Amino acid sequence: MAETLAAPATDAHHDDHGHGHTITGISNEKLAMWLFLGSECLLFGGLISTFLLYRKKLNSFPGFENAEISKLGAQLFDIPFTSVSSFVLLMSSLTMVLAVSSLQRRDEQRMRIWLLATALLGASFIAGQIYEFTAFVKEGLGFTTNIFSSAFFTLTGFHGAHVVIGIIILMTMFAMSLQGRLGPERAEALEIAGLYWHFVDVVWVVVFVVVYLIK
Amino acid sequence: MSTTTETTHGDHGAAHEEHPNRDMTYVKVAIILAAITGLETFTYFESVFDFGAALVPVLLVCMTAKFYLIAAYFMHLRWDKPVLRRAFLTGIVIALSVYAVTLAAFKFFGEGMPR
Amino acid sequence: MAIVEREPLALTTGEPSNGSLEPLGVLARPSTKTGWRSWVSTVDHKKIGIMYGVTALFFFFVAGFEATLIRLQLAQPNGTVLSADLYNQVFTMHGVTMVFLVIMPMAAAFANYLLPLQVGARDVAFPRLNALSFWLFLFGGVFLNTSWVIGGGGPDCGWFCYAPNSGVVFSPTAGVDYYTLGLLITGVASSIGAINLIVTVLNLRAPGMSLFRMPVFTWMQLVVQMLLLFSLPVITVALFLLTFDRLFGANFFNVAQGADPLLWQHLFWIFGHPEVYILILPSFGIVSEVIPVFSRKPIYGYPFMVFSGIAIGFMGWGVWAHHMFASGIGPISVAAFSLATMFIAVPTGVKILNWMATMWGGRIRFTTAMLFAVGLVAMFTIGGLSGVTHSVAPADTQQTDTYYIVAHFHYVLFGGALLGLFSGMYFWWPKAFGHFLDEKLGKAHFWLMIIGFNLTFGPMHILGLQGMSRRIQTYQATDGLTFWNRVATFGVFVIAAGMLLFLYNIGSSYRSWKAAGRPNPGADPWDSRSLEWSIPSPTPEHNFDTIPTVRAADDFWHRKYGEDEHGRAVRIAATEDVVQKGDATGVHLPSPSYYPLVLAAGLPFIGYGLIFNLLLVIPGALLVLWGVYGWAYEPSTEPDDHHGDHGTAAAAHEEETSVG
Numbered sequence: 001m002a003e004t005l006a007a008p009a010t011d012a013h014h015d016d017h018g019h020g021h022t023i024t025g026i027s028n029e030k031l032a033m034w035l036f037l038g039s040e041c042l043l044f045g046g047l048i049s050t051f052l053l054y055r056k057k058l059n060s061f062p063g064f065e066n067a068e069i070s071k072l073g074a075q076l077f078d079i080p081f082t083s084v085s086s087f088v089l090l091m092s093s094l095t096m097v098l099a100v101s102s103l104q105r106r107d108e109q110r111m112r113i114w115l116l117a118t119a120l121l122g123a124s125f126i127a128g129q130i131y132e133f134t135a136f137v138k139e140g141l142g143f144t145t146n147i148f149s150s151a152f153f154t155l156t157g158f159h160g161a162h163v164v165i166g167i168i169i170l171m172t173m174f175a176m177s178l179q180g181r182l183g184p185e186r187a188e189a190l191e192i193a194g195l196y197w198h199f200v201d202v203v204w205v206v207v208f209v210v211v212y213l214i215k
Numbered sequence: 216m217s218t219t220t221e222t223t224h225g226d227h228g229a230a231h232e233e234h235p236n237r238d239m240t241y242v243k244v245a246i247i248l249a250a251i252t253g254l255e256t257f258t259y260f261e262s263v264f265d266f267g268a269a270l271v272p273v274l275l276v277c278m279t280a281k282f283y284l285i286a287a288y289f290m291h292l293r294w295d296k297p298v299l300r301r302a303f304l305t306g307i308v309i310a311l312s313v314y315a316v317t318l319a320a321f322k323f324f325g326e327g328m329p330r
Numbered sequence: 331m332a333i334v335e336r337e338p339l340a341l342t343t344g345e346p347s348n349g350s351l352e353p354l355g356v357l358a359r360p361s362t363k364t365g366w367r368s369w370v371s372t373v374d375h376k377k378i379g380i381m382y383g384v385t386a387l388f389f390f391f392v393a394g395f396e397a398t399l400i401r402l403q404l405a406q407p408n409g410t411v412l413s414a415d416l417y418n419q420v421f422t423m424h425g426v427t428m429v430f431l432v433i434m435p436m437a438a439a440f441a442n443y444l445l446p447l448q449v450g451a452r453d454v455a456f457p458r459l460n461a462l463s464f465w466l467f468l469f470g471g472v473f474l475n476t477s478w479v480i481g482g483g484g485p486d487c488g489w490f491c492y493a494p495n496s497g498v499v500f501s502p503t504a505g506v507d508y509y510t511l512g513l514l515i516t517g518v519a520s521s522i523g524a525i526n527l528i529v530t531v532l533n534l535r536a537p538g539m540s541l542f543r544m545p546v547f548t549w550m551q552l553v554v555q556m557l558l559l560f561s562l563p564v565i566t567v568a569l570f571l572l573t574f575d576r577l578f579g580a581n582f583f584n585v586a587q588g589a590d591p592l593l594w595q596h597l598f599w600i601f602g603h604p605e606v607y608i609l610i611l612p613s614f615g616i617v618s619e620v621i622p623v624f625s626r627k628p629i630y631g632y633p634f635m636v637f638s639g640i641a642i643g644f645m646g647w648g649v650w651a652h653h654m655f656a657s658g659i660g661p662i663s664v665a666a667f668s669l670a671t672m673f674i675a676v677p678t679g680v681k682i683l684n685w686m687a688t689m690w691g692g693r694i695r696f697t698t699a700m701l702f703a704v705g706l707v708a709m710f711t712i713g714g715l716s717g718v719t720h721s722v723a724p725a726d727t728q729q730t731d732t733y734y735i736v737a738h739f740h741y742v743l744f745g746g747a748l749l750g751l752f753s754g755m756y757f758w759w760p761k762a763f764g765h766f767l768d769e770k771l772g773k774a775h776f777w778l779m780i781i782g783f784n785l786t787f788g789p790m791h792i793l794g795l796q797g798m799s800r801r802i803q804t805y806q807a808t809d810g811l812t813f814w815n816r817v818a819t820f821g822v823f824v825i826a827a828g829m830l831l832f833l834y835n836i837g838s839s840y841r842s843w844k845a846a847g848r849p850n851p852g853a854d855p856w857d858s859r860s861l862e863w864s865i866p867s868p869t870p871e872h873n874f875d876t877i878p879t880v881r882a883a884d885d886f887w888h889r890k891y892g893e894d895e896h897g898r899a900v901r902i903a904a905t906e907d908v909v910q911k912g913d914a915t916g917v918h919l920p921s922p923s924y925y926p927l928v929l930a931a932g933l934p935f936i937g938y939g940l941i942f943n944l945l946l947v948i949p950g951a952l953l954v955l956w957g958v959y960g961w962a963y964e965p966s967t968e969p970d971d972h973h974g975d976h977g978t979a980a981a982a983h984e985e986e987t988s989v990g
Contacts, residue, residue, distance in 0.1 A: 022533035026296050028455040031533060034299045035525045038306025039559045045310035046567030046597060050582065053321055057588055083256040090252060090281075094245040097289045101241070104234035143580060147587050150580035154571070172962070187234075191291070198289045202282055209278040213255055214271055298532070309560050309647060317596045320651070320663050 033192045037199045044203050047158055048210055051151040058148055076141075077212050078132070085128040086208045089163075092121035093201045096194045104191075106184040112177050115190075118197065119170040122163050129160050152211070159207060162200045169193050244288045251277050357924045357960060363871075371922035373457035376869055378464050379443030380762060383755075385468055386436040392475065393427035394829060396420045398822055401786070405819040407807040417803035418486035419505060423475075425489030426509065429609065430516055431471040433743065436751045437612035438467075438520075441527055441551045443762060447862035448548045450536025450880065452873050455529040457920045458961065459522050465930030466519035473934040474512030477505050481941060485509035488801060490602065491572070493583035493594035498576050504941050507576055510569045511937040517562050517569070518933075524558040527551065536861075538880035542636070545860045545883075546629055549636045550615030553643040557604040557611075565601035568594055577940055595657060599650035607646045609743060610710075611639060613750020614681060617703040620757050621685050623858045624700040625692025626899070628884055630684045638677035638684075645674045655723045656730045664723045671721035675714065682711055697856075698772030702753030705780050709745025713738055716791065731801075734794025740787040749779070752832075760851040764868040765843035771835040778828030785821025789814035853909035859887040866912035875914035923964060929957025 022028065099114035133153070136142075143153045173193055176182040182190065255277050258266055266273055287293040292300050318324065360371035369377060399420050403411040412420060442460065446453055454460045477484045481504035487496040496506045531552050535544070544552075572594070574580035581587045583594060622629045629635055651659055651667040685707050694700065716738040720726045729735055752775075759767045793814050798805060805811045843849070854863040864886045865874055882888050892902040935950025 023535045023537070023539070024296065024298060024533055026298065026533065028529050028533050031299065031302070031529050032456065032525050034302045035528055035559060038302045038304075039521060039525075039563050041303075041306035041310045041563075042313075042560055043563035043566060045314045046564050049314040049318055050567070050571065050593065053318060053323060053590065053593065054582075056321075056323055057590070079256065079259045083252065083259075087249065087252055090248050091245065093248075093285060093289050094241060097241045098238060101234075101236070101238055105236065143578065147581040147584065147589050150574065150582055154574060154580065154582075158570075172959075195290055198285055201289075202285050205278060205281045205285065209255065209274050213258060213274050305556075306560060313564075313600050313647060313650075317600070320596070320659050321590065321592070 027188060029192055030188065030195075033195050037195065040199065040203075044155075044158070044206070047151075047155045048206065051155045051211060054147045054151045076136075078135070079212060081128070081132070082208065082212050085125050085132075086204060088121050088128070089125045089201050089204050092118045092125070093198050095121060096197045100187065100191045100194050103182075103184055103187045108177060108183070111190075112174060115170055115174050115177070119167050119174065122167045122170070122197075126160060126163055126167070129156065155207065155211065159200070159203055162203070166193075166197050166200050169196065240288065244284050248281055248284055251281050357928070359964075360922045360924060368922070370927055371924050373453070373461050373920050373922055373926075374871060375442050375446050375454045375457065375460055376762070376871075378460050379439045379441075381464055382435050382439035382442060382467070385464075385471070386432050386439060389427050389431040389435075389471060391829070393424050393432055394826065396424040396427070398826060400424060401819040401822040403803060404805070404815050406816070407809070407812055408804050412803060414803045415483070415486065418488075418801070419484035421801060422486055422488055422491075422505075422509075423478075423484045426474065426485070426513075427471075428743070429489060429605070430513060431467075431474070433609045433747050433751070434520065435467055435471075437551075437554070437609070437747075438463075438523060440547075440612060440616065440751070440754050440758070441523075441555075444758070444862060445527055445530055445548055445551055446534065447865070447869065447873060448545045448860050449531055449534060449539055450861050450874060450878050451530060451534035452877075452917070453920060454526050455534055456526050458923050458926050459526050461923070461926035462930055463519045463523040463526065465927050466522070466933065467516050469930050469934045470512050470515030470519060473515060473937050474508055477508035477512075480938075481505070481508065490598050491594075492591070492598075493572060493575070494585055494589070494591050496572060496576075496594075497583055507573070507941045508937075510573045510576070511940060514566065514569050514573075515933050515937065517566055520558050521562050524555040524562070527555045528559065531555075536877045536880055538885075540880075542633070543880055543883040543885070545615075546618035546632070546635050546639075547612075547615035547860075550611045550618070550639050553639050554608050554611045557608050557643055557646060561601045561604040561608070564597055568597035568601070571597075573940075592654070592657060592659070595654050596650070599653045600647075602653065603650040604643075604646045606742075607642055609747050610750075611642065613706060613747045613754075614639070616750045616754040616757070617685065617706050618681075619858075619860065620699050620703040620753050621688050623757075623856050624695045624697055624703075625689050626857070627688055627692040628859070628887075630687035630690075631680075632883060634680055635684055638680040641677040642674065645670065645677070649674055652721060652723075652726070655726045668721055668723045672718065675718050675721070678714055682707060682714070697756070698767070698769055698776055699753045699757035699856075701773060701776045702749050702756065705776065706746055706749040706753065709741055709749060709780075709783070713741025713745055716741065729794060731799055732794035733790040733798045733800060736800055737787050737790035737794055740783075740790070744783055744787065752776075752779070757856070758862075760855050761862055761867050761869060763840075764850060765839060765848070766851060766855070768835050768839045768842070771831060771838070775828050775832045775835060778824055778831060782821045782824030782826075782828055785824060786818045787821070789817045789821075793818075852905070854886075854905050857890075857905070859884040861886055864889075864908065865910045870912035870914075872914060872917035872919060875910045875912060875917075921965075923961070925957050925961040925964060928960065929954055932957060 024031070095114045095117040099111050099118060102108075102111035102114055133156075136149070141149050143150060170193065173182055173190060255274060257264070258270055258274060286303070292303070360367050369381065372378060399412060400417070403409040403417060442454070475484075483503050483505050485491065485496075485501070485505035485508060486503075487501055487506055487509065491506065491509055494500065496509075531544070531548060571580070571582040575582050575584065581589055583589050583591060585591060618629055618635060648670045649667055651663055652671045655664055655668075685703075689704075696704075716734070720729060720735070720738065756767050756772055759765075793811055796811060798809070798811050805815070851867050853866050855867070856863070861878060861880075862869070864878065878885070886908070889908040890901060890903055890905055891899040894900045932950045932953030935953065936947050937950075939946030939948075939950055
């Protein structure tokens with residue numbers, strides 16, 4: 001759509017990419033996505049800060065008076081399991097970037113394979129998160145149990161929701177590709193979807209360290 | 216796609232001249248990322264090696280390195296226009312500063328810290 | 331150039347897939363240019379801007395009615411107009427409505443209408459997202475106000491809704507849920523709008539329109555949209571936490587569980603202080619356009635104007651805790667934020683001085699627009715000065731929660747933001763509607779507003795220093811507060827008279843213009859400086875016949891005037907010769923769409939569902955899905971609408987990712 005708006009002084013020529021004519025040389029869509037991601041930093045920053053604040057105050061919660069915050073990781077989290085999950089999400093970033101790269105080289109078949117792989121890796125991550133949540137609830141740590149659990153579930157839940165939305169976008173693009181609506185001329189659309197996906201991964205890089213590993 | 220399009224493509228970043236094949240770079244970056252993740256996970260097994268006071272700095276360095284690698288390579292910030300980098304960095308810098316100040320006001324960084 | 335048009339395969343979902351790129355779903359592409367359909371499906375930034383303005387004006391009367399109720403209650407000791415509970419709801423909704431549903435969208439109206447024109451573009455970067463922003467704002471605002479009739483009353487927690495006072499224990503009705511969910515919906519609207527307008531300003535500038543040739547209004551809006559972009563997620567976090575507390579039993583603000591109530595205050599004011607600049611900077615931009623035109627001088631110190639705006643934008647992030655001096659945040663924090671607050675007065679002072687220097691020695695025409703602009707400079711200065719007194723923490727501890735604060739922020743928001751917005755209305759009315767607002771009635775409107783405003787809020791300085799508390803529904807006859815309260819209540823009726831006169835002016839100006847045979851005011855009725863005046867009034871649908879090439883700041887002025895050897899302006903070309911005719915045909919414009927409306931309509935259902943019955947979430951979610959996929963599969967420009975010779979399907983689809 002950008003092309004109609006970024007039209008030059010004459011209407012004689014449009015190209016089909018929408019970024020040939022903007023004054024910055026960046027397409028509207030890509031710039032918009034980066035601005036959105038900048039804005040998302042503040043969203044996850046707020047959730048992470050809330051979590052950090054309340055983990056620090058853990059001992060003031062009923063039932064946690066004697067908990068040792070430094071042992072929290074060992075007591076609560078299954079670190080080896082989460083490490084595998086993190087690794088899976090990290091690798092989905094690789095497959096994503098390979099999908100974009102394939103489409104840029106007009107290899108649509110390979111692009112679809114990588115795209116599907118990315119969505120599957122993302123889905124495994126979500127499966128792992130559901131398993132982890134269920135395990136917590138079974139052990140008696142539900143969303144409403146205490147402030148710590150509320151903050152934990154909210155932060156990881158928000159991230160999980162972002163991953164799910166990402167999977168939906170990827171699957172939509174996969175379907176579009178099957179319909180022939182996602183040819184090489186639209187490689188940038190896939191790249192932009194990829195930016196979102198990588199951002200979700202980057203957030204997990206932070207969450208993994210801040211929530212799970214730092215004692 | 217015609218050649219005309221390729222040319223217009225070119226002016227939005229050297230990256231897209233002929234879409235250089237960076238797949239090997241991506242794989243290398245992924246291997247480094249995996250290695251860092253391995254190191255991060257390793258810190259959890261205190262019985263094998265105790266990082267002591269260095270634990271938090273080591274983890275933060277690992278985290279920053281992974282963040283940088285993904286943003287620079289997978290998200291193409293290395294090759295893209297600076298204004299995109301600035302948009303993202305503005306968000307990160309504002310987030311880091313306001314939330315750090317907030318946490319400091321809550322004495323998050325220790326009782327001795329002024330607030 | 332070739333777009334590869336392939337025959338699409340069948341959709342995996344089994345939905346029909348047409349060979350051509352016909353949209354999925356049942357909503358046919360609207361094609362009318364007039365009538366209500368053309369408005370509900372429009373993606374034209376000018377129509378959307380006008381709809382923003384009309385809606386904001388409507389909410390202004392709603393919130394003004396609430397203000398009148400407050401003043402009636404306080405007209406005498408032990409007033410009985412409102413119960414204590416109702417009083418809480420009324421002042422909360424007055425504040426929330428004025429901030430989120432009046433000033434912000436009114437500024438958005440100007441931004442939508444003017445930014446593309448001032449940078450020389452045909453529309454905003456994402457016209458359909460622009461429509462989505464408007465519908466989300468409208469539905470969010472209506473949703474918020476339905477709390478009066480469904481669910482047991484409006485929110486009663488003040489516009490900043492401090493937790494845990496806003497928790498279920500202290501506020502058991504659904505009012506606060508309406509507040510959190512309503513603000514989340516309008517927040518999405520503002521976020522999308524912010525991204526859209528930033529991209530528009532950065533990407534769609536006409537050739538030669540470098541950043542430092544942009545009009546000051548465009549610059550101020552750019553700063554505002556950046557502030558919105560980065561501050562809204564912070565209140566989004568706070569609102570989500572409060573929603574989870576209230577609806578799902580989370581513990582974020584549950585003090586019995588060890589929660590820290592200051593968390594809400596920090597999150598709210600990290601957003602809330604940039605928000606203050608979000609409210610005032612658009613008006614600063616408007617008067618920076620109005621004053622040079624009616625002084626026949628370029629804005630004094632353009633770079634200082636721009637940089638002080640940017641400085642305000644940056645420093646606005648470092649002063650939030652001055653709203654919390656009385657909350658026990660600690661001496662170091664208080665000292666630091668106190669100092670930062672004193673510093674932020676500097677760029678604001680620069681602006682005031684520059685406006686006065688612009689007027690100095692100018693050939694001033696006191697039109698209504700100019701009167702309102704000068705009114706802003708004077709009234710905002712008073713509000714700014716009382717603001718500086720708050721930065722002195724010991725004094726602030728005394729003033730906090732008194733009417734002195736109420737006086738201060740009404741002087742900056744009413745005396746600043748609103749007067750600026752009215753100035754803009756009188757100034758750009760002919761550009762938007764093709765006729766003037768009556769100047770005589772306009773001037774009466776101005777004087778009623780300025781007198782009523784000072785009568786209402788001036789006495790509040792005194793009341794506050796005498797110790798009258800905010801948010802208390804009454805006072806005693808022995809408190810000695812009666813006289814000034816009476817004056818303030820009288821003032822409200824003067825303001826109300828002014829506003830009714832404004833409404834009358836809108837109607838009567840239109841009628842007398844029609845009776846006079848619809849005379850056209852011409853492209854450039856005020857002899858102005860920026861690009862929007864180089865095209866006919868009212869603005870043609872395609873904005874510019876040809877996109878202008880810009881050679882200087884105030885380019886349009888320099889097309890009309892040169893300089894003699896003494897540096898005086900000399901006319902070098904007749905206005906009619908340099909303005910565009912507006913008769914271009916075959917300009918390629920994005921086609922209207924219903925999907926933004928469909929998508930936005932889903933969210934109130936989800937809101938009601940979360941409050942009353944989760945089953946309602948299902949139709950809401952279905953509407954959203956329908957909207958998203960209908961949107962993604964609908965080309966932004968209809969193939970039939972082509973004036974060019976090539977398909978646009980590929981470009982159309984790119985939008986899909988920006989929705990994601």
